[in-house]
Amino acid sequence: MKNSAPRRVRPRLLAVSCLSLLLAACGSLSPVAYTPDEVGERVAQDRVRMYADQEPITGPIGFHEAAARALKYNLDYKLKLMEDALAKSLHNVSTYEMLPRLVAGAGYVWRNNDSGGRSIGIEDRVETLRPSTSQERERTLANLTFSWNVLDFGVSYYRAQQKADQVLMAEERRRKVVQNVLQDVRNSYWRALGAQRLIGRVDELLARVNTALERARQVEKDGLMPQSQVLNYQRALLDAVNLLTLRRQDLELARAELSALMSVPPGTAYTLADEREAPLPASPANVEELERMALEKRPEIMEEWYRKRVTENDIKAAKLLLWPNLSVDAGPQYDSNRYNYNSHWIDAGVRLSWNVLKLTQYPALKQAHEHQNETDDMRRMALSMAVLTQVRVGVQRYGLSLAELKFAEESLRVDKRLHDFAKAAAQSRFDSELEVIRSEARALLAEYQRYAAYSNAQAAWGRVYNSVGLDVLPEAVDGHDVKALAAAMARTLGQWQSDVFKVAARQ
Numbered sequence: 001m002k003n004s005a006p007r008r009v010r011p012r013l014l015a016v017s018c019l020s021l022l023l024a025a026c027g028s029l030s031p032v033a034y035t036p037d038e039v040g041e042r043v044a045q046d047r048v049r050m051y052a053d054q055e056p057i058t059g060p061i062g063f064h065e066a067a068a069r070a071l072k073y074n075l076d077y078k079l080k081l082m083e084d085a086l087a088k089s090l091h092n093v094s095t096y097e098m099l100p101r102l103v104a105g106a107g108y109v110w111r112n113n114d115s116g117g118r119s120i121g122i123e124d125r126v127e128t129l130r131p132s133t134s135q136e137r138e139r140t141l142a143n144l145t146f147s148w149n150v151l152d153f154g155v156s157y158y159r160a161q162q163k164a165d166q167v168l169m170a171e172e173r174r175r176k177v178v179q180n181v182l183q184d185v186r187n188s189y190w191r192a193l194g195a196q197r198l199i200g201r202v203d204e205l206l207a208r209v210n211t212a213l214e215r216a217r218q219v220e221k222d223g224l225m226p227q228s229q230v231l232n233y234q235r236a237l238l239d240a241v242n243l244l245t246l247r248r249q250d251l252e253l254a255r256a257e258l259s260a261l262m263s264v265p266p267g268t269a270y271t272l273a274d275e276r277e278a279p280l281p282a283s284p285a286n287v288e289e290l291e292r293m294a295l296e297k298r299p300e301i302m303e304e305w306y307r308k309r310v311t312e313n314d315i316k317a318a319k320l321l322l323w324p325n326l327s328v329d330a331g332p333q334y335d336s337n338r339y340n341y342n343s344h345w346i347d348a349g350v351r352l353s354w355n356v357l358k359l360t361q362y363p364a365l366k367q368a369h370e371h372q373n374e375t376d377d378m379r380r381m382a383l384s385m386a387v388l389t390q391v392r393v394g395v396q397r398y399g400l401s402l403a404e405l406k407f408a409e410e411s412l413r414v415d416k417r418l419h420d421f422a423k424a425a426a427q428s429r430f431d432s433e434l435e436v437i438r439s440e441a442r443a444l445l446a447e448y449q450r451y452a453a454y455s456n457a458q459a460a461w462g463r464v465y466n467s468v469g470l471d472v473l474p475e476a477v478d479g480h481d482v483k484a485l486a487a488a489m490a491r492t493l494g495q496w497q498s499d500v501f502k503v504a505a506r507q
Helices: 004-027 036-050 063-075 073-095 150-222 226-262 287-297 298-322 356-425 430-468 483-505
Strands: 101-110 117-120 127-132 138-149 325-335 342-352
Touching: 063 073, 063 226, 063 483, 073 150, 101 117, 117 298, 138 150, 150 226, 150 325, 150 430, 226 430, 287 298, 287 430, 287 483, 298 356, 356 430
Parallel strands: none
Antiparallel strands: 101 138, 117 127, 138 325, 325 342
8 A cells, every 4th residue: 555655646747747848848838939149050051052063164064064063953844853753752651651551559557546337236236246447546557459441542542643643743754844944045056156146246245336436426516517417427326236135135235135045153264165156947837746746755744644543542442442442450459457358369350341322423533533534634635736836836936937037147147337438438427427336236237137037937936845845854853964955955955856857847
């Protein structure tokens, strides 16, 4: 009896301590904002991580190297890679959910008085035994239970299939990001290359135009020329300044866009390779063949097709829950109760259960399955129609951009000849000098328009690639350095252009 009091006190102290900790935890849940030092540290770490592990720029950057750097270091592409890896990890986790359950348990049980009972006769209601107990107030329990449930296994199977399809959907989204990044690089690179070639000449001409404006104002002030004539020259020079300034901004923005696509750290000096412009192929003629390829290869259509399987598995899992459930349980048990005749034993059981009323859901689930399939098919067909439209519009835009490029080249040829004529005919007169400057500005603007038309044609050609859904990357981007990745992309693009578009090109 002397030892029973401490044994009663310990569980009470344990319960009181747990309750105190729980109440203290509930009372401490208040908003905690980040401090300025923490924000600054996070910003510094993010800036380092954004540009970490990049190969240094060791020379002029060509188009394929720019595309390789964009795809290897672009943060949007890295995000899709992370989402792809996450989907694969979730799929791996879902496969383990199909395994049976093997649960190990242990516990401690205490009560403040004895359990037990008395026995009375059924017929005469006379008490036959004095009150007794067969259970200790304080005991420990342990068990290891193996359980397997048919419905849980079936639902987990369909969930694992959904996760597998979601892995494929993530891969299609990654493909789409690759195609979009390549399209953006194609558009920005050629504009940035034109900027690199023209921006020095634009700055030089702007300085000359400003000097000519000052001289024109002085001529007007001195009355050396008719006022209407000198004002017209000033108007022409101001128009040239305005156009040149706007074009200079476009050129600078193109380089900034390319730097952002390649994830080049701010302040990094680099030059673009002054390479020969890539020849543009003729506009494809066999549009129906391109449309067929687009319906087979476009990531959006494939993702939508996989999504149909995901929704079908949702309905299948719901239908599975309508049927009987079979569960099997077995495992060793332990109870420290000293009154037990056997403290160790093995439990085993098989249970069959069926919620019959759930069968009333079957007609609704069947109808929902049919409507879901029809909706998914219609969504995919609507997307396919949009894809076909993109292919046709892309081919038409490419044809128009080739015509625009041809017109820009002809305009540049004429403006250059006019500039040469103005320089040859120039004398010491003021109006001749102004005419030379104006013709030079017009020729430079025409050259800019020609670069812009070429970059637009490259962008239109890239949209044709994009509309068909062609892949230009090897399987593993991380396994290649920038040079190897650029070479692989160049080979793939050349192969696509020769094998696919050559057949579809107009003769």
